[in-house]
Amino acid sequence: MKICVIGMGYIGFPTACLLASAGHHVVGVDVNVSVLDTLRNGQLHIVNEAGLADLYDSVFINGHLVVSDRPSEADAFILAVPTPFLHDPVAAENRQGESAAQGYRADLRYVENATRSIAPFLRPGNLVILESTVPPGTTENVVVRALQEEGVDVSSLLFAHAPERVLPGNLLHELVHNDRIVGGLTQEAGEAAASLYKSFVQGHISITDARTAELVKLMENTYRDVNIALANEFAKVCEYLHIDVWEAMSLANRHPRVNFLRPGPGVGGHCIPIDPYFVIEVAPAVTDLIQAARRVNRGMPHHVLQLLLRLAGGEPLRRVAILGASYKANVGDERESPSLEIAQLLREAGMTVAIHDPYVPPYNTSLETVLEGADAILLLTDHEAYQAIDPHFVRTLVARALLLDTRGLFNPSEWESAGFVVLRLGDGRKSALLESRIIQ
Ligand SMILES: NC(=O)c1ccc[n+]([C@@H]2O[C@H](COP(=O)([O-])OP(=O)(O)OC[C@H]3O[C@@H](n4cnc5c(N)ncnc54)[C@H](O)[C@@H]3O)[C@@H](O)[C@H]2O)c1
Structure with a gap:
């Protein structure tokens, strides 16, 4: 297949390399000139990832992966652009979802821009996959809607969401071996996306609908956030009761079905402290526990x-x-x-x-x-x-x-x-x- 991957970051670039090494012809698109220059010189902008340099060498030399500043016609398009958050506590006061999310909401402008950038190149039967982490409903409400606004006949296209659960530092191994969730807007779209990933994924690929796939990714990181919040709350309980939380927690974890994560000074990274807000934003009235965990x-x-x-x-x-x-x-x-x-x-x-x-x-x-x-x-x-x-x-x-x-x-x-x-x-x-x- 010919595949256009939009966004040559931590997710898009190794995915493009793996697709290219599986025999597909891949165009990797980015708006960042220095990323493109580095890659065009055969160099890497992502370091300390085992096997990535060798993999890129091989697909760079055989021409299966080329990079470009604009999309081109392809059978499948994969969007792997950033989804940071916006924080505006003042504006949030008037909007229920944002107010519950303490002013945090997903910044979907990259997803929308990347979607609009592929509009001129879409042909009937093309597959459009969103890999970015997004609030449930985004594939339909942002990707499909943006293309409609661009005048694209979306009825002839296949849409899916395929979230990522990889760990930086171990990207290639996890991209190949992790189980994947693929959610189609239609059954046909889910199956088409799954068959594309099968060309390099050795983990199990489960097919579901797009909204479920969008939520599953957020559930995973929310689970960790809530678990750490519970550990942090017990740290404070132990301070209050003059007990040592480290001893108490290691004893509790000896229970065969209990697994506390460790308490600490807070939660960081670009996933765990952010993704729960994407859930709160779309379901403010029913996320008391998730909101409390964020506060803790x-x-x-x-x-x-x-x-x-x-x-x-x-x-x-x-x-x-x-x-x-x-x-x-x-x-x-x-x-x-x-x-x-x-x-x-x-x-x-x-x-x-x-x-x-x-x-x-x-x-x-x-x-x-x-x-x-x-x-x-x-x-x-x-x-x-x-x-x-x-x-x-x-x-x-x-x-x-x-x-x-x-x-x-x-x-x-x-x-x-x-x-x-x-x-x-x-x-x-x-x-x-x-x-x-x-x-x-
Ligand atoms: N990095 C991770 O470990 C990880 C894990 C799971 C999920 N995710 C999710 O995957 C998505 C991508 O994350 P990432 O870490 O690869 O981001 P990144 O910042 O490393 O890379 C994104 C790339 O997209 C490019 N870009 C932005 N707008 C573009 C456009 N319109 N057209 C072309 N290129 C554009 C940027 O220049 C950048 O190079 C995010 O939603 C993130 O939350 C990341």
């Missing part, structure tokens, strides 16, 4: 600030060393990272903040420099590399030996033996001890 997770940075002040015991904190800028361990992704919000809260509270992260420029500087003279250390990301830190050496660098660990990464007794006062998020036993120390 969005409140964690403020909670971390309160813990830090409690650890300081009323003494001023002039300089705080933050360990970890990315939103999760061992990656350099700082999108929506709670670390950056916490750093801002600390600055607003009058503290000087020094941030270290081995994976995120410009914070991948010397750890010693970041720790030097700190009144407190705040661990926000559980990078494995931090486990090798020697607390005795750190003690020689800092001004005050205070450690707040929001990820349960460090062994408290090791740090205590080096002279640190240690508090972990959710460790109510320790916060009770601290309070008695402060009162004395």
